[in-house]
Amino acid sequence: MFSSSIRTCPLTSSCPQECPSTHDLVNSLRQVEKMLAVHEASYQQGLRSLRKKISALHNSTMAIFKAGATCPKPEPPAHGRRLGRVFGIGHEVHFLCKPGYELIGPRTRVCLDSLKWSGQQPMCRRLNSTDNSLASFSPVARSSPSTSSYSSSSSSFPASAALTASSSSSSSSSPPSPLSSSLPTPPPPSSSVRPSHCTHFLGSTRCTCDVGFTISGRDNNICTDIDECRLFPLGQPGRLCVHQCxxxxxxxxxxxxxxxxxxxxxxxxxDIDECENRMHNCTPEQVCVNTYGGFQCVTVGCPQMKNATYIKTSPMRCERNPCMLGDKGCTQAPNSISFHFLSVVSNMSAPRVLFRVSAARVLGDTLRFGLAGGRGRGHFSVQRSGRQTGTLLLVTPIKGPAALEAEVEMSELEHNSLLGRYLTKVTLFVSPYEF
Incomplete structure (x- = not known):
């Protein structure tokens, strides 16, 4: 029995060099195979990383494109108006007709990713004076109940199907005669009164209405529109609309x-952020403050005091210049004055935390917080909330529209001697709406 590791040479040669054994060849092949596998894995990993980078670049490019892209400005229909001033991707515009006109087409259109508006351009059609005449309706026999051809892209009340009334009545009278086809033509399906959909079978009649209508009339031959806005008025639980229905x-x-x-x-x-969307008219020297339902252009300026002068060190902060030695009037003035602007809704619940004032570092042994002044002091209070922090609280609700100001003062003392005063002026813009 010979081992596979034994080296062999031809008898005719002198074997100046030893031939590689089978075992060495196998090991060499295995090493080459491992090296190729490592190179392949490295190639696959590099390929995956490259694909991720390409995908991230594509997503960021599309995000930048979508952020600045807008659909063309949709024109309002004749005898109507358009609601909505933002035409970016995902935003909606709404259409409404003047009294005496009905809207034909979608009430709401959305700006799609393709920079086109969904649906077709709506139009306003004049209503006929006879549309609301009850005498012009008579029951018309149909083979099966049909749904209304009126369509709208506005939100429909989820329970409207439950509000739709239907009734059945038995009658021993004979089916309607063929002369019923000569009855007056029913009005357009967009009117508030429509004929019911009646079917006759084996001497009985069943009449139904479209969604959003209720059965009425002496013979259940009329469908009257359900006023969802009156059923669910504003300010009550389950109301349909936050503002106007x-x-x-x-x-x-x-x-x-x-x-x-x-x-x-x-x-x-x-709320539309007019400041972020650049829909304001503030000057470069002013600061645009977005409020609920609008915006405010405010001017931040350092106060003029008799014994102290201030310099603006940032857009919202003024610092007092150094005082002359022995000038007590100057040293009593605030070391710094900061300005902050907050926007809230009307009748916001109270008590509520509005703002916190903290000292970055304390040189003395005592910090005191309090209200120094401002409009509407009866609505505010200041409490200590930490060793170096004071909190401005809203203690009573405020009905908007209103603009109130609170001045929070932080005083630093050493052995009851004043080291410095720091004033924070907080202006509160209260919206006329509760949303």
């Missing part, structure tokens, strides 16, 4: 005041 035939539509966009749920209102 407008009843439409078979449905309803919510509207928001100026400075708000209608939310995706079709009922809530979202």
């Amino acid at each position: 407008v009843n439409t035939p078979g449905s309803f539509h919510c509207f928001c005041p100026a400075g708000y966009d209608l939310d995706r749920d079709g009922r809530s209102c979202t």
Whole structure:
């Protein structure tokens, strides 16, 4: 028995060099195989990393594109108006007709990723004076109940199906004669009164209404629009709209005041940030402060005092210049004055924390916090909330619109001797709305 590691040479040669054994060849092949596997794994990892970088670059490019892209400005329909001033991707615009006109087409259009508006351009059509005449309706036999051809992209009340009334009545009379086809033509399906959908079978008649209508009339031959806005008025639990509800035939539509966009749920209102969207008219010297439903242009300036002078060290902060030796009037003035602006809704619940003032470092042995002045002091209070922190609290609700100011003073003392005063002026802009 010979081992595989034994080296062999031809008898005719002198074997100046030893031939590699089979074992050495196998080991060499295995090493080459491992090296190729390592190179392949490294290549695959590099390829995956490159794909991730390309994907991230593509996503960031698309995000930048979408952030600045807008759909073309949609024109309002004749005899109507358009609601909505932001035309970016994902934003909505809404359309409303003047009294005496009905909207044909979608009430809401959304700016799509393709920079095109969803749906078709709506139009306003004049209503006929006879549309609301009850005498012009008569029951018309149909083979099966049909749904209304009126369509709207506005949010529909989820329980509207439950509000739709239907009834059945038995009658021993014979089926309607063929002359019923000569009855007056029913009005357009967008009116607030429509004929019911009746079917006749084996001497009985069953009449139904479209969603958003209730059965009425002596013979259940009339469908009357349900006023969802009146059923669920504003200010009550289960209300349909946060701000304004407008009843439409078979449905309803919510509207928001100026400075708000209608939310995706079709009922809530979202504040428009005029400062961020550059929809304000503030000058470069002013500061734009976004408020609920609008904006404020404020001018931040250092105060003029008799015994002290101030210099503006940042857009919202003024520092006192050094005082002359022995000038007590100057040393009693605040070392610094900071300005802050807050926006809140009307009738916000209280008590509520509005602002905190903290000392970065303490040189003396005592810090005191209090209200120095400002408009509406009865609505505010200052409490100690930490060793170096004071808190400004709203203690009573404020009905908007209003603008109030609170001056929070932080005093630093050493053995009851004043080392410095630091003033923070907080201006509160209260919206006229509670949302």
